[in-house]
Structure formats: C-alpha cells, structure tokens
Amino acid sequence: MAQPDDVLDDDNYPAYTMGRAAEIVGASQDFLRRLDEAKLIIPFRSAGGHRRYSRYQLRLAARAREMVDHGTALEAACRIIILEDQLEEALQQNRNHQRRQSGAA
Structure with missing residues (x-):
C-alpha cells in the first residue's frame, strides 16, 4: 500500500472528486465530462464508479x-x-538520447 508521503507527492494520484476538481479548475462538472469525451482527461473511477x-x-x-x-x-x-504534451515528451526523449550518445563518445 502507498505511504501517505508517496501519495502527497504523486501528481497522478486521483485525489480530487469531480466537484472539487471543477472548483479548483474554475469550470463546471459538465466541462470536465466534456474533457473526458474529448479524450483529454480520462478520470480514475472509485469503487463506487465516481470520477476522481x-x-x-x-x-x-x-x-x-x-x-x-x-x-x-x-x-x-x-x-x-x-499534441503539445506529445511534442514535449518527444523532445525530452531526444535530450535523453543525446546525453547518452555524448556520454558514450
């Protein structure tokens, strides 16, 4: 089981209910549902099926x-x-690859 400190530092831990998430983002719950439909955010589901x-x-x-x-x-x-996130990930992979190449030379 995850330790409390691990959970507090984990950006991917599903800590927020839909209502709280909407409040933090400054948007409606419907807006969050639409992000799910658009495949930008696929929320985690609690045992009861609630979005987290x-x-x-x-x-x-x-x-x-x-x-x-x-x-x-x-x-x-x-x-x-x-697309921005995919580009950033590709750029990071390229930087890592270049570092490994320069270290091997």
Missing part, C-alpha cells in the same frame, strides 16, 4: 479551460494540448 482526478489532470483541465475562455473550440483545445 489527479493534480496532473487538473493542470490539463485548467489549460483547456484557459484556451476555451480565449475562444478556442473545446475539441481543438484538447487536440492542441495532447
């Missing part, structure tokens, strides 16, 4: 809300965020 969100997911939701507030369509905002 992590801090990482809340950051994604906040990015989407900000973009939508500035006039971007929800589906477009979700796609942009997904």
Whole structure:
C-alpha cells in the first residue's frame, strides 16, 4: 500500500472528486465530462464508479479551460494540448538520447 508521503507527492494520484476538481479548475462538472469525451482527461473511477482526478489532470483541465475562455473550440483545445504534451515528451526523449550518445563518445 502507498505511504501517505508517496501519495502527497504523486501528481497522478486521483485525489480530487469531480466537484472539487471543477472548483479548483474554475469550470463546471459538465466541462470536465466534456474533457473526458474529448479524450483529454480520462478520470480514475472509485469503487463506487465516481470520477476522481489527479493534480496532473487538473493542470490539463485548467489549460483547456484557459484556451476555451480565449475562444478556442473545446475539441481543438484538447487536440492542441495532447499534441503539445506529445511534442514535449518527444523532445525530452531526444535530450535523453543525446546525453547518452555524448556520454558514450
């Protein structure tokens, strides 16, 4: 079982209920459901089937809300965020690969 300190430091731990997540993000619960439908955020489910969100997911939701507030369509905002995250991951992998290559030379 996870220790309390591990859970507190884990950005992926599903600590927030839908109501609390919506409050933190400054959006409606329906907005969070729509992010799920758009496949940006797939919430964890409690044993009772209730949606639970992590801090990482809340950051994604906040990015989407900000973009939508500035006039971007929800589906477009979700796609942009997904692509930005994929790009950042690819860039990080490239940096790691370059470090390994320079260390092997």
